[in-house]
Amino acid sequence: xxEVEQDPGPFNVPEGATVAFNCTYSNSASQSFFWYRQDCRKxxxxxxxxxxxxxxxxxxxxxxxxxxxxxxxxIRDSKLSDSATYxxxxxxxxxxxxxxxxxxxxxxx
Amino acid sequence: xxxxxxxxxxxVTQMGQEVILRCVPISNHLYFYWYRQILGQKVxxxxxxxxxxxxxxxxxxxxxxxxxxxxGSNFTLKIRSTKLEDSAMYFCASSETGINQPQHFxxxxxxxxx
Numbered sequence: 032x033x034e035v036e037q038d039p040g041p042f043n044v045p046e047g048a049t050v051a052f053n054c055t056y057s058n059s060a061s062q063s064f065f066w067y068r069q070d071c072r073k074x075x076x077x078x079x080x081x082x083x084x085x086x087x088x089x090x091x092x093x094x095x096x097x098x099x100x101x102x103x104x105x106i107r108d109s110k111l112s113d114s115a116t117y118x119x120x121x122x123x124x125x126x127x128x129x130x131x132x133x134x135x136x137x138x139x140x
Numbered sequence: 141x142x143x144x145x146x147x148x149x150x151x152v153t154q155m156g157q158e159v160i161l162r163c164v165p166i167s168n169h170l171y172f173y174w175y176r177q178i179l180g181q182k183v184x185x186x187x188x189x190x191x192x193x194x195x196x197x198x199x200x201x202x203x204x205x206x207x208x209x210x211x212g213s214n215f216t217l218k219i220r221s222t223k224l225e226d227s228a229m230y231f232c233a234s235s236e237t238g239i240n241q242p243q244h245f246x247x248x249x250x251x252x253x254x
Contacts (some may be wrong), residue, residue, distance in 0.1 A: 065242055067245075072250075073247065073248070074231055074245040074248050075156040075183060075245050077243075080242050082240070091228075109142070118182075118183065120183075121172075122239055122240055124187075124239075125188060125195055125239070126171060126188060126195070126235070126239040126240075127185040127196055128173075128183075128185065128233075128243055129185070130182050130184075132181075132182040133182065137176065
């Protein structure tokens with residue numbers, strides 16, 4: 032299994048839809064998980080941190096499933112401005128972030 | 141909101157030349173990182189730095205690469221003799237306390253090697 036794996040998509044959804052992405056990780060000892068948003072040719076921007084079972088921030092919900100070693104990101108009521116690539120990141124033993132290849136979301140009017 | 145700043149935003153260099161990429165991490169952060177992203181690929185770790193020394197480096201970070209924190213604010217990445225395959229976006233990141241803490245990224249330097 033790759034260290035961090037994501038379905039690259041693209042996910043094409045209409046405005047207002049609910050969409051969910053999964054990210055699987057290989058290190059069962061991982062304690063923290065991060066979702067970043069990356070716009071084309073820009074830097075990763077922190078979207079959410081996950082330390083326990085999950086986290087919620089407005090329309091965004093992250094959930095952790097330790098037994099199956101995946102985290103998910105749910106976006107409700109999608110907006111056009113949500114179109115971006117969503118990166119899952121898991122810290123390695125020394126703190127470096129290990130990124131997945133990202134999932135691309137296109138929200139269409 | 142405090143942010144990580146990077147200069148230059150774009151650097152074009154001839155193969156074989158030296159480049160220095162500069163970063164100013166968030167002021168109260170103690171852990172510093174460099175990552176790179178080749179166009180169309182994922183973000184890859186290069187090196188981490190804490191307490192004025194390298195904590196970890198990846199296989200990419202060979203003898204051509206070095207990092208330095210020359211003063212209390214700047215954090216630099218030097219590539220001594222650039223190759224075509226060094227063309228990428230280079231991101232600096234910092235975190236307050238290291239492991240299990242989120243890292244905040246600068247807006248990157250696009251390095252183009254001709």
